Amino acid sequence: MIKILSKYKNSFIAVILIGVFILLFSFASYQKKDVLSASSIKTEKLLSGGETTVFDQSVNAFALPAPNLSSQDELLFFVGNSFFNQNWVQAPSSTTARDGLGPYFNAKSCSGCHFKDGRGQPPTIAGQLSQGFIVRLSIPGKGTHGEPLDDPNYGGQFQEHAIDGLKKEGNYVIIWEEKSGNFYDGNSYTLRNPKINFSDLNYGEMQHDIMYSARVAPQMIGLGLLEAISENTILSYADIDDKNRDGISGKPNYVWNSLEQKVQLGKFGWKANQPNILQQISGAFSGDMGISTQHFPEQNLTSSQKQYNEFANGGDPEIDSDDLKKMHLYSSTLAVPARRNVDDKQVLQGEKIFAEIGCNSCHIEKIQTGVHPDFPILSNQNIRPYTDLLLHDMGEGLADGRPDFEATGQEWRTPPLWGIGLFQTVNKHTYYLHDGRARNLTEAILWHGGEAEKSKNEFKQLPQKQRDQLIEFLESL
Amino acid sequence: MGLKNGVLKTADGVTLMWFIVCGTFLTSCKSINNNVETLPKNTISGYCDIVFATYSDANTLAMELQSATNLLVTEPSEANLEKAKTAWRSAREVYGKTEAFRFYDGPIDNGSTGVEGLLNAWPLDEIYVDYVVGNLNAGIINNTEEYPTINKELLKKMNENGGEENISAGFHAIEFLLWGQDLDSLGPGNRPFSDYLPETKNAERRKVYLSTAVELLIENLNYLKLEWEAGKADNYRATFINDNPNISLQKIITGIAVLSKVEMAGERMFTAYDNANQEDEQSCFSDNTKSDLIFNLGGIINIFYGTYVRSDKTTMEVTGIDEIIKSHNVKLYEETEVLIKKCMNHLQQIYYPFDRAIVLEDKRPQVMKAVLSMQELGEQFAKVATELGLTINVNVVD
Numbered sequence: 001m002i003k004i005l006s007k008y009k010n011s012f013i014a015v016i017l018i019g020v021f022i023l024l025f026s027f028a029s030y031q032k033k034d035v036l037s038a039s040s041i042k043t044e045k046l047l048s049g050g051e052t053t054v055f056d057q058s059v060n061a062f063a064l065p066a067p068n069l070s071s072q073d074e075l076l077f078f079v080g081n082s083f084f085n086q087n088w089v090q091a092p093s094s095t096t097a098r099d100g101l102g103p104y105f106n107a108k109s110c111s112g113c114h115f116k117d118g119r120g121q122p123p124t125i126a127g128q129l130s131q132g133f134i135v136r137l138s139i140p141g142k143g144t145h146g147e148p149l150d151d152p153n154y155g156g157q158f159q160e161h162a163i164d165g166l167k168k169e170g171n172y173v174i175i176w177e178e179k180s181g182n183f184y185d186g187n188s189y190t191l192r193n194p195k196i197n198f199s200d201l202n203y204g205e206m207q208h209d210i211m212y213s214a215r216v217a218p219q220m221i222g223l224g225l226l227e228a229i230s231e232n233t234i235l236s237y238a239d240i241d242d243k244n245r246d247g248i249s250g251k252p253n254y255v256w257n258s259l260e261q262k263v264q265l266g267k268f269g270w271k272a273n274q275p276n277i278l279q280q281i282s283g284a285f286s287g288d289m290g291i292s293t294q295h296f297p298e299q300n301l302t303s304s305q306k307q308y309n310e311f312a313n314g315g316d317p318e319i320d321s322d323d324l325k326k327m328h329l330y331s332s333t334l335a336v337p338a339r340r341n342v343d344d345k346q347v348l349q350g351e352k353i354f355a356e357i358g359c360n361s362c363h364i365e366k367i368q369t370g371v372h373p374d375f376p377i378l379s380n381q382n383i384r385p386y387t388d389l390l391l392h393d394m395g396e397g398l399a400d401g402r403p404d405f406e407a408t409g410q411e412w413r414t415p416p417l418w419g420i421g422l423f424q425t426v427n428k429h430t431y432y433l434h435d436g437r438a439r440n441l442t443e444a445i446l447w448h449g450g451e452a453e454k455s456k457n458e459f460k461q462l463p464q465k466q467r468d469q470l471i472e473f474l475e476s477l
Numbered sequence: 478m479g480l481k482n483g484v485l486k487t488a489d490g491v492t493l494m495w496f497i498v499c500g501t502f503l504t505s506c507k508s509i510n511n512n513v514e515t516l517p518k519n520t521i522s523g524y525c526d527i528v529f530a531t532y533s534d535a536n537t538l539a540m541e542l543q544s545a546t547n548l549l550v551t552e553p554s555e556a557n558l559e560k561a562k563t564a565w566r567s568a569r570e571v572y573g574k575t576e577a578f579r580f581y582d583g584p585i586d587n588g589s590t591g592v593e594g595l596l597n598a599w600p601l602d603e604i605y606v607d608y609v610v611g612n613l614n615a616g617i618i619n620n621t622e623e624y625p626t627i628n629k630e631l632l633k634k635m636n637e638n639g640g641e642e643n644i645s646a647g648f649h650a651i652e653f654l655l656w657g658q659d660l661d662s663l664g665p666g667n668r669p670f671s672d673y674l675p676e677t678k679n680a681e682r683r684k685v686y687l688s689t690a691v692e693l694l695i696e697n698l699n700y701l702k703l704e705w706e707a708g709k710a711d712n713y714r715a716t717f718i719n720d721n722p723n724i725s726l727q728k729i730i731t732g733i734a735v736l737s738k739v740e741m742a743g744e745r746m747f748t749a750y751d752n753a754n755q756e757d758e759q760s761c762f763s764d765n766t767k768s769d770l771i772f773n774l775g776g777i778i779n780i781f782y783g784t785y786v787r788s789d790k791t792t793m794e795v796t797g798i799d800e801i802i803k804s805h806n807v808k809l810y811e812e813t814e815v816l817i818k819k820c821m822n823h824l825q826q827i828y829y830p831f832d833r834a835i836v837l838e839d840k841r842p843q844v845m846k847a848v849l850s851m852q853e854l855g856e857q858f859a860k861v862a863t864e865l866g867l868t869i870n871v872n873v874v875d
């Protein structure tokens with residue numbers, strides 16, 4: 001009940017906030033110019049996703065179409081939503097458009113991991129079913145196009161589910177290793193990081209030098225806007241050799257576009273290993289659900305699983321190309337929710353600290369999108385994603401030791417921060433970072449190392465009050 | 478075919494009749510006195526009364542379904558299978574109306590305790606339940622080794638398998654156990670009653686599965702009924718009644734708006750239309766989808782006018798949202814009423830069965846007409862909300 005009340009309290013506040021904003025705005029337009037500009041700066045700050053911003057702070061905050069979609073496209077968005085949300089079923093089935101799950105899979109639907117289009121989380125109890133947590137696998141070396149090499153028996157991703165009649169790949173448990181540290185004011189903290197213990201392996205051994213890295217599913221908002229950021233804009237933030245000597249490099253990942261058969265700048269994924277949304281979602285269909293697409297027409301099977309190729313195939317490809325197109329539209333046009341409390345004193349202080357300790361060197365606030373080839377509503381938008389989409393060395397503490405194209409084991413893509421204050425509302429948790437190891441925003445900051453070591457240390461030096469202000473700012477995103 | 482058509486016709490007839498009655502007669506002679514101050518409060522408590530009555534009827538009809546399936550499993554015959562199917566359709570009709578009470582995190586689809594998935598999950602993973610063409614040993618029913626005992630705990634657990642809802646319980650699981658796969662492009666599924674004869678392989682387990690699924694259905698509908706029962710201190714209704722009236726009104730309108738636009742127009746009709754894939758429909762085994770849609774709109778109409786014809790044919794009248802709209806803007810009320818009629822018209826005109834309507838070139842435009850009018854109705858409810866000083870989001874996808 002409390003949850004329900006607080007949800008609507010939030011929407012109620014949103015309504016008031018909008019109302020206040022409209023009042024302020026109309027009031028400001030009669031005032032002197034500087035008042036007007038203060039007000040329009042505030043407006044801009046609210047609109048994280050430019051014209052695609054939505055005002056909703058409820059559990060549905062991540063699940064809304066961009067408000068500037070045409071009503072025709074809105075219907076197509078709903079089709080995409082249907083394929084995102086509903087479970088895929090094992091073939092053969094009466095619902096032939098939705099069968100072909102597996103043979104091996106992590107989830108039965110996209111929403112299984114991106115619940116309410118939001119953020120996944122690691123299992124909290126041993127043996128609990130995953131809610132948007134997967135384990136990537138590879139062995140040393142690189143493939144033809146620079147991609148990681150699959151384990152011969154278990155491929156590039158561990159699947160802990162299989163369709164009826166087949167054995168799943170196996171099980172794993174997460175062992176959390178804890179370590180503690182202190183802020184400069186003497187207050188202590190504890191950090192945890194996951195070790196994965198595989199068991200009950202049903203398809204032979206894993207290679208002795210296997211590398212693994214866990215991932216949680218990211219929130220789906222604003223992906224098309226990120227795609228619309230031009231390559232030149234992203235490269236303008238790059239400084240591979242740190243020529244300006246600020247300690248921040250910013251390195252583009254160049255990855256294989258398997259749809260167009262060419263090398264391209266990586267933009268998506270925790271290591272920026274995917275060049276575009278279409279390939280990202282096609283990869284997820286194949287890797288997470290075992291659904292073949294026009295881009296990855298083969299069943300996702302390793303050499304020790306090849307004999308199951310004809311097992312329960314749901315068509316060729318299993319998701320119709322036309323439906324995939326609508327999934328693409330859906331995944332590209334989920335709206336970004338507006339910021340909250342932008343005027344709050346604590347938040348404003350936190351925003352200042354964010355810049356002062358250099359968080360904004362990588363988490364770039366304002367970016368203008370370029371031209372989106374497929375969805376013009378995403379073009380030329382002034383957005384506030386708080387990312388540079390580049391790779392940064394984050395130090396040994398956060399390293400997974402698993403290279404991905406040009407990303408080393410210590411490098412990670414700066415994740416966008418928009419929406420991070422809404423995880424609790426949408427997904428009822430506050431797990432951050434690529435594997436959900438951080439249990440709150442403070443821990444997430446404390447995991448920063450490498451290029452961010454300096455900023456992290458400055459954060460540790462802040463008194464509690466200022467640390468809280470920084471967190472309040474982050475929660476307003 | 479004949480019986481099925483008959484049932485549908487009756488269903489349509491009833492809806493249409495009751496729709497006309499609601500729209501033209503009952504609303505004009507309601508005896509409830511409302512003034513500006515009591516109007517929101519009465520609308521909200523009236524809403525609760527309708528929700529409670531509808532879930533009560535759904536529960537009662539699920540119990541009638543149970544009597545019918547009990548008869549089927551004890552005396553399997555063609556006639557008893559037909560009786561069970563008829564009982565399923567009746568239970569489904571009332572359930573369809575309750576879908577107007579979704580989409581605002583209420584008891585039905587609250588993120589943590591909602592039972593929607595256990596009642597109405599779709600699409601059904603048939604192969605996890607019972608045999609299908611091409612895999613005669615499939616499903617929990619035929620897998621004695623892994624699932625030695627079929628009971629409620631197992632079905633509930635299996636419904637969570639894979640981390641999401643779906644696969645083993647609810648209306649569509651029962652539908653599959655009564656009709657079987659729909660492999661006939663012209664009619665519904667055709668499961669032989671002999672599937673329940675003792676000499677058939679695993680018939681006993683199939684019986685247990687069917688009975689258990691029906692039992693779970695009753696249990697969950699009963700839970701919903703209790704959450705909306707009057708006079709309880711700690712159920713959802715109590716919160717709903719005592720909350721800020723604007724918040725409860727916002728929920729009421731969100732429910733019918735999202736059902737109209739996102740769920741009916743977007744998910745259930747346009748997605749099927751766009752796919753033109755014959756079984757991409759909600760009630761694919763029984764070909765009951767058209768009726769499902771009509772009763773969904775029926776639920777919306779009940780909330781709009783504050784009238785509900787119960788399954789025992791008595792009529793209840795409460796303050797509907799029509800009055801609150803009229804008190805603000807008569808023109809808006811009239812527009813909405815016209816639009817509701819247009820929607821009902823367009824839904825009625827969809828070719829039966831729905832799985833043919835989305836495939837046949839000359840029938841498809843009727844589906845599209847219904848899509849557009851339901852989309853418009855959803856938007857209209859958003860306008861209504863704005864008129865009442867509320868903000869609702871009509872585009873919530875679940």
